[in-house]
Amino acid sequence: MVEVPAAALVADRLLEHLDFLSVGINGLGQYALAADRRHPRLADLLDPRQPALLRLVAECARAGLAAGKPVGVCGEAAGDPAVAPLLVGLG
Structure with a gap:
């Protein structure tokens, strides 16, 4: 679970040891x-x-695509119809 900015910034390295990432938008937003x-x-x-x-989420998405x-x-954003297109656009 990526909920702190430091984890998002090293998502590529985390994925060397993990099978997937789950980004906790609420926690990540709070800490960021x-x-x-x-x-x-x-x-x-x-x-x-x-x-x-969104930049932190995009970093996680890029790392996932590369790996x-x-x-x-x-989080709430995942089910928000106004936010979903942004998340999809990030990858």
């Missing part, structure tokens, strides 16, 4: 944006369309 997802005044910062977060291994996404 330093915003507690349970704090009501910070919730808007955790938009899954935030460019920095020929699947990369999935879990």
Whole structure:
């Protein structure tokens, strides 16, 4: 489960030892944006369309494609019809 930015940044190396990656969008967003997802005044910062977060997801997708291994996404964003096309576009 990729939930911290450091793991996303070394996704290629992780996939040398793993069969797949699952990207936890909620956790990854929380740690990448330093915003507690349970704090009501910070919730808007955790938009899954935030460019920095999408870049981390894209890094995981690129690593998966290069390694020929699947990369999935879990969390609320995975089922959001407004976000799904972005995720598909990332690979």
